[in-house]
Amino acid sequence: QVQLVESGGGVxxxxxxxxxxxxxxxxxxxxxxxxxxxxxxxxxxxxxxVIWHDGSNKYYADSVKGRFTISRDNSKxxxxxxxxxxxxxxxxxxxxxxxxxxxxxGILVTVSS
Amino acid sequence: xxxxxxxxxSLPVTLGQPASISxxxxxxxxxxxxxxxxxxxxxxxxQSPRRLIYKVSNRDxxxxxxxxxxxxGTDFTLKINRVEAEDAGVYYCMQGTHWPNTFGxxxxxxxx
Numbered sequence: 118q119v120q121l122v123e124s125g126g127g128v129x130x131x132x133x134x135x136x137x138x139x140x141x142x143x144x145x146x147x148x149x150x151x152x153x154x155x156x157x158x159x160x161x162x163x164x165x166x167v168i169w170h171d172g173s174n175k176y177y178a179d180s181v182k183g184r185f186t187i188s189r190d191n192s193k194x195x196x197x198x199x200x201x202x203x204x205x206x207x208x209x210x211x212x213x214x215x216x217x218x219x220x221x222x223g224i225l226v227t228v229s230s
Numbered sequence: 231x232x233x234x235x236x237x238x239x240s241l242p243v244t245l246g247q248p249a250s251i252s253x254x255x256x257x258x259x260x261x262x263x264x265x266x267x268x269x270x271x272x273x274x275x276x277q278s279p280r281r282l283i284y285k286v287s288n289r290d291x292x293x294x295x296x297x298x299x300x301x302x303g304t305d306f307t308l309k310i311n312r313v314e315a316e317d318a319g320v321y322y323c324m325q326g327t328h329w330p331n332t333f334g335x336x337x338x339x340x341x342x
Contacts, residue, residue: 152331154279162271162279162322164331176329179231212278217269217326218290220278 119143121213121221128227129203137198139213139221146194147171149215153187153198156223157209165211168196181207203228232257232325236334244342249310251337253323258303260327267326270299270308273336274319282321283308315341 125137139151153165166177166187175187186199196213203226210223233256243249259266270283281290283299286306296311310317318341323334 161320161336162273162324162333164324164333167329167331176331178330217271217281217284217324220280223278 119219121215121219123211123213123221123224126211126224126226128229130230131204131228133203134199134201135203135226137200137211137213137224137226139196139198141194141196141213141215144215144219146215147191149218151187151189151196152214152217153196154212154214155207155209155226156212157206160209163209166198200226205229231330232259232328232332234323234325234332234334236321236323236337239335239337241337241339242342243310243313243339245315246312249313249317249339251308251321251323251339253301253306253308253334255304255306255325257328259306259325260303266302268299268301268306269324269326270297271322271324272317272319273322274316277319279322310339313339313341317341 120142123139129135152167155163168175168187184202189196205228208228210225212223214220235254237252266286268286271279273279282293287299298309300307320336320338322336
């Protein structure tokens with residue numbers, strides 16, 4: 118059974134950092150590119166970042182480029198999203214997904230003073 | 231960035247009636263490999279998104295055959311043959327051809 122479990126969310130002050138993790142199981146993690154997608158409260162879906170199955174390529178949305186870094190550890194079946202210089206408009210539920218085939222339950226990040 | 235424009239943004243539908251959602255992209259979504267990476271997602275209230283259709287017209291496993299996708303180039307459509315109560319929610323198109331990937335604004339389907 119496929120499972121994706123996001124963790125690391127919470128409340129953080131503007132300008133601070135947070136690292137999200139997403140642990141996958143029930144599928145061959147190392148075969149999949151991994152995406153992060155976010156959804157601000159009451160808003161639509163926004164694609165955030167992707168990392169190739171082997172970590173060789175990464176792409177980012179313009180809104181997070183230079184502030185967020187995606188990485189993965191295939192030995193731990195985990196993808197990460199390091200979020201620096203957080204702003205209020207980064208407040209959202211963050212989802213991880215392997216090639217959009219499956220989705221995690223999401224993790225809430227709130228940026229507020 | 232490629233802009234994805236959905237219409238309508240709100241879609242009231244009577245149970246058992248058909249529904250159709252349009253999605254237009256600001257650039258062609260045909261990739262250099264010949265594929266068109268256009269997905270459709272459903273998000274029911276309080277749930278994570280779920281992909282229904284990939285590469286324009288391919289239904290994901292477990293998706294009822296009343297859902298169908300069509301289109302080419304920059305113009306795409308999601309159709310539901312006979313709407314059921316469980317179809318209520320928000321539908322998004324998303325292009326995976328160009329970086330960054332981009333979503334449409336979403337279409338809220340409500341059952342009348």
